[in-house]
Amino acid sequence: MAVASDPAALIAGAGEGDRRSLARLLTLVEADTDQGRRVLASLFAATGRGWTVGLTGAPGAGKSTLTSRLIDHIRGEGTSVAVIAVDPSSPFSGGAILGDRVRMQDHIDDPGVYIRSVATRGHLGGISEATPRCLAVLDGIGFSEILVETVGVGQAEVDIAGNTDTTVVVLNPRWGDSIQAAKAGLLEVGDVFAVNKADRPGVAETVRDLRQMLELGGGLGWQPPILPTVAETGDGIAELWKAIAAHRRHLLESGELQAVRRARLVQEVRAEVVNTMRRRVRRRMDDDTWQRTIDRVVARQVDPWTAAREIIDLAALD
């Protein structure tokens, strides 16, 4: 069966469970095409029902194995789940090394699971920009749980994790790991902390260090729980999911969810305005008008600041 190319047909197909239609929808919105924009305009009204969970942490912390275990757990509850894997080292993203315990194949035959691998190829800024749009598609199509796995080592990665309702920071019982997480700006974004590989020594110390650092920055309201997990064996996974559910209940019952989501939408609109203008300016740079404007600036016939306004006036008409 050929995959439809019309947005409406793709949405219908994806809604009926056709994975190829869904993959095509995500490709359209990732690339920020006109068709992608039509997809988002159609689906956005149906969003807001899914719960988005970000998993982030240093490479090797065990995020992929944890994600795989969470998929099993969520499926055990009978709920559908989608995963966006941004971590380039994740087996979900094709970065699996031979002998890795986690395989995409483990879930590929389950119609209640959809895994989207995002190849980063160094364009993390672009992926960071595209993640909210992909989340909107998965949410609008009807997934009730959406996981985003990303490696938490830079601002773009932290931004990706920040686009979700609940952010899980994954670290290990390792000397200095909590300090590394603090340096990477992960303490501020973590709603739930998983100390994974908790069958290794040093769990109590890591939990204590983390607790102290969280208390330093902490205020009233939600106190991020810290959970030991052993993703390899599945130990602590049920408790981790319970903690995520507790955070969700907290946001719902306190009314914070509305404020948090509103702030995220405001942020998205602002980012889109700036990104759109940046893209339009970049596009303009190839055309004759831009070249003529720059030539006039170089010849000092017009100053750069007046020239910028001329370009905005033109770009606005795009």
Next chain:
Amino acid sequence: MAVASDPAALIAGAGEGDRRSLARLLTLVEADTDQGRRVLASLFAATGRGWTVGLTGAPGAGKSTLTSRLIDHIRGEGTSVAVIAVDPSSPFSGGAILGDRVRMQDHIDDPGVYIRSVATRGHLGGISEATPRCLAVLDGIGFSEILVETVGVGQAEVDIAGNTDTTVVVLNPRWGDSIQAAKAGLLEVGDVFAVNKADRPGVAETVRDLRQMLELGGGLGWQPPILPTVAETGDGIAELWKAIAAHRRHLLESGELQAVRRARLVQEVRAEVVNTMRRRVRRRMDDDTWQRTIDRVVARQVDPWTAAREIIDLAALD
């Protein structure tokens, strides 16, 4: 005498050497006011004749003392000089500690010297944005040498230094200092390196380390010279200024200057487009239209990406 407020009168006053008029002009362009834009539009045609030199490096490297010595040296050649001091710890910026050898007063009575202190107060992004405009004013008013002193510890600081024709990176004969400079991204921006406090041990090792690292990243063309200086005594200052002059000659004779300045102007136009849009969006956020748009997004009547386009269309009409 009252300072004129009309841009044309201020430009005339500043051109005749009135420091208060010049200070007022800089304030207008820093704040990015309508009047400031008129100032820039008037002055821009007269720019391009002054030579701009950035001095950057870690706090305590001796940039202010070096700047002060360079002022003396330049004045000794009979040339006028302006200084923009962005370093918050600089005595030029009011950060002098009791007993500091450098004082603004050393140069305040010299009509051929103008020092602009920029108080950072944490708004370094804004200063980074405003620096090219301030440089245009000082250049357009007729200063033939313009120094920019900034502490090279973050991207914004490196950006400020990158807005000049010649960038001098100041470091010390201290173990690991060249590695710190490399980490801060200063090796790439340095056209000339000053190993200041060269009366201390370790100069040869620092020069060697620096040379090795520069060769790793270096290509053809200009080879950044490394000069030992002792700003406290004035040793090496004449040689440093000669190296700056050699870099200037290189840019002029190779024809690179035109390419470099064109690239800088292109960058300034692009940055101004994005910054202008960001400012307009920020301004919009206070008005009713924006609030109504956001309310519609929150109610999921319109998606954030369509909303962004609506806002751009409105902001473009500002």
